Amino acid sequence: MAYLELNNINKTYGTGDNTSEVLSNINLKIEEGEFVAIVGFTGSGKTTLVNLINGLITPTSGEVLFKGQKVEGTSHDRGVIFQNYSLLPWLTVGQNVYVAVKEAFPKKSKKELQELVAEYIEMVNLTPAINKRPKELSGGMRQRVSVARALAMDPEMIIMDEPLGALDALTRGNLQDEILNIWSRNKRTALLITNDVDEGIYMADRIIPLRPGPKATLGPEFKIDIERPRDKTELNDNTNFKETRNAIIEYLMDIGNERKSEEREAFVLPDLAPKDFVNQFK
Amino acid sequence: MSQSLTLNKISKFMGLGFISTLKDLFTGKLEKQDYAKFLRKFIVPIVSIFLFIGIWHMGAKALYNIEAEFKIEKALNEQGQAAADALKACIASGDISCQPNTLPSPAQVWDSYKSLLNDHRIISADKAAFKEKTAALNEKRIADGKDPIVYTGRPSFVDQIFRSLKTVFAGFFLAFLIAVPLGIFIGLSPTLKSAFNWFIQIFKPVSPVVWYLLVFMIVKTLLIDSSEDSSFTISFISVGLCSMWATLVNTAMGVSTVDKDYINVAKVLKLGPFQKVFKVVLPSSLPLIFTGLKITLSVAWMVLIAIELLAQSPGLGLFVWEEFQNGANDSNAKIIVAMFVIGIIGFLLDRLMLFIQNTVSFDKTDAI
Numbered sequence: 001m002a003y004l005e006l007n008n009i010n011k012t013y014g015t016g017d018n019t020s021e022v023l024s025n026i027n028l029k030i031e032e033g034e035f036v037a038i039v040g041f042t043g044s045g046k047t048t049l050v051n052l053i054n055g056l057i058t059p060t061s062g063e064v065l066f067k068g069q070k071v072e073g074t075s076h077d078r079g080v081i082f083q084n085y086s087l088l089p090w091l092t093v094g095q096n097v098y099v100a101v102k103e104a105f106p107k108k109s110k111k112e113l114q115e116l117v118a119e120y121i122e123m124v125n126l127t128p129a130i131n132k133r134p135k136e137l138s139g140g141m142r143q144r145v146s147v148a149r150a151l152a153m154d155p156e157m158i159i160m161d162e163p164l165g166a167l168d169a170l171t172r173g174n175l176q177d178e179i180l181n182i183w184s185r186n187k188r189t190a191l192l193i194t195n196d197v198d199e200g201i202y203m204a205d206r207i208i209p210l211r212p213g214p215k216a217t218l219g220p221e222f223k224i225d226i227e228r229p230r231d232k233t234e235l236n237d238n239t240n241f242k243e244t245r246n247a248i249i250e251y252l253m254d255i256g257n258e259r260k261s262e263e264r265e266a267f268v269l270p271d272l273a274p275k276d277f278v279n280q281f282k
Numbered sequence: 283m284s285q286s287l288t289l290n291k292i293s294k295f296m297g298l299g300f301i302s303t304l305k306d307l308f309t310g311k312l313e314k315q316d317y318a319k320f321l322r323k324f325i326v327p328i329v330s331i332f333l334f335i336g337i338w339h340m341g342a343k344a345l346y347n348i349e350a351e352f353k354i355e356k357a358l359n360e361q362g363q364a365a366a367d368a369l370k371a372c373i374a375s376g377d378i379s380c381q382p383n384t385l386p387s388p389a390q391v392w393d394s395y396k397s398l399l400n401d402h403r404i405i406s407a408d409k410a411a412f413k414e415k416t417a418a419l420n421e422k423r424i425a426d427g428k429d430p431i432v433y434t435g436r437p438s439f440v441d442q443i444f445r446s447l448k449t450v451f452a453g454f455f456l457a458f459l460i461a462v463p464l465g466i467f468i469g470l471s472p473t474l475k476s477a478f479n480w481f482i483q484i485f486k487p488v489s490p491v492v493w494y495l496l497v498f499m500i501v502k503t504l505l506i507d508s509s510e511d512s513s514f515t516i517s518f519i520s521v522g523l524c525s526m527w528a529t530l531v532n533t534a535m536g537v538s539t540v541d542k543d544y545i546n547v548a549k550v551l552k553l554g555p556f557q558k559v560f561k562v563v564l565p566s567s568l569p570l571i572f573t574g575l576k577i578t579l580s581v582a583w584m585v586l587i588a589i590e591l592l593a594q595s596p597g598l599g600l601f602v603w604e605e606f607q608n609g610a611n612d613s614n615a616k617i618i619v620a621m622f623v624i625g626i627i628g629f630l631l632d633r634l635m636l637f638i639q640n641t642v643s644f645d646k647t648d649a650i
Binding site (some may be wrong): 054056073074075076079080082084086087088090091099100102103104149153 | 543544546547549550551552553554557561562565566568
């Protein structure tokens with residue numbers, strides 16, 4: 001039995017004539033300790049998929065199984081890192097993490113919780129900023145707080161919804177390494193949603209493309225057989241990397257082209273000639 | 283340098299930015315390019331104030347002439363030429379007994395203001411003397427278990443201002459206590475929202491006078507055994523009920539429109555209902571709640587005058603009404619003094635709310 005299982009998921013929004021089917025026939029199995037990346041275009045329904053897995057929304061049909069149990073509502077076992085950080089702007093960095101651990105470990109004393117907060121903030125190298133508010137931090141720092149908050153609850157699985165999407169390339173690279181570092185310590189199961197194929201290949205064990213919505217569905221999976229820890233510069237010369245990368249990009253491009261040709265409709269222009277004004281008034 | 287910075291900060295914080303500009307002028311720190319700003323921020327308002335007073339003065343003079351001519355004409359028609367001439371001479375001499383009663387000029391209002399302050403000084407002195415005189419007696423009365431003798435003379439204008447402020451703050455506090463919790467519940471629960479919606483829609487537009495009558499009906503019966511003066515109770519409850527709607531509607535709206543991202547965070551972290559309200563919902567709706575409270579305070583101050591007048595509760599409203607009924611020759615000027623005092627206090631109350639909002643709100647730029 002897989003750790004996380006999605007069986008025949010369909011998700012539609014709206015009712016009656018306004019129904020739009022966002023996800024259609026999604027099947028996915030993730031094993032314990034695996035790092036899976038789902039790659040897709042913007043607007044292909046990635047966030048909907050993430051919200052189904054973390055329990056914020058329920059599928060229209062089909063079921064999400066987590067450790068054999070049907071997912072109903074959110075759980076501390078599945079930590080979420082949102083695309084837009086979603087930190088509470090009125091709380092400091094420390095307080096943001098504190099709110100999370102307080103809910104996750106209600107039995108711990110205040111002092112233990114504060115130690116926990118300090119530990120995780122140290123882990124993402126933000127100790128000097130612990131009393132700052134999110135507004136005073138850069139995008140990369142904010143996302144690190146978000147990472148600390150998700151991990152501090154000690155989830156069994158981390159779900160990342162385009163966590164680095166809004167960051168510049170340099171910060172992005174650094175944070176990728178940081179997340180991988182943290183992940184490799186206790187090998188939690190991880191699901192990464194991204195629109196960057198390179199990021200997927202660098203970080204994940206397995207990449208699954210999401211065919212663009214409406215009626216988005218998962219494409220064939222690509223296994224990444226590159227040994228960890230991976231090195232970014234070496235990766236560029238790795239034939240395995242190049243092949244996988246080209247295969248995925250080709251696959252995504254093909255779907256894109258397919259869609260474009262589908263969308264292209266031939267418009268038949270009416271056979272019109274300008275009126276003969278001059279003769280009309282004779 | 284640091285002192286100027288603090289003054290800068292404080293004046294900006296309270297929305298009184300012109301103070302720091304003024305200070306810069308006197309300390310010679312004003313740069314050349316700042317002069318345009320200084321002109322706009324300081325000179326223009328002063329010029330417009332003088333313009334306002336000038337127009338007022340001329341308007342008052344015109345009205346005075348119309349009234350005087352009318353009076354003389356009336357005397358001529360009813361009593362003949364001799365009476366008309368006598369009246370004309372009387373008006374020209376400035377005798378109080380025959381002055382036309384119309385919009386007072388700025389100078390008259392200023393005189394009334396000074397006479398009101400003087401009156402306050404006299405009454406305060408009287409009060410102090412009374413207290414001194416009765417101190418020994420009151421001590422004895424308290425020791426005997428009797429009620430002490432209190433001053434029962436008429437209140438001065440300044441006393442009435444404080445009484446009005448007391449009423450308005452009691453009313454505002456009542457509105458706050460009712461509207462904020464109720465607004466939170468309504469915002470959180472769609473069921474409660476549909477239960478209360480008709481109630482809000484119907485009672486929101488009800489006039490202060492009707493609120494006063496309603497409160498009067500209820501409080502009169504509830505305090506039927508009490509010999510105490512219920513006018514204060516009635517007026518502050520009416521003020522509260524009149525003014526709470528803005529806060530109620532804004533709070534409900536703020537609470538029900540919290541950013542979906544924050545709600546998702548609350549769900550993912552599995553915050554309990556208490557934590558969710560205090561850590562997520564309330565902080566995020568604070569700017570809207572404060573906008574509501576600001577409107578509530580200004581509405582409270584506005585309806586207070588009407589309600590004090592009806593409730594015969596001592597205060598600025600009653601002052602205005604009594605002066606109007608009184609019809610002495612400086613009554614109109616006193617009413618205008620009260621008008622300015624009401625306006626200025628209203629402005630200061632608004633600044634006070636802005637100050638509190640800036641202190642408690644997380645995002646200083648959100649203040650409206």
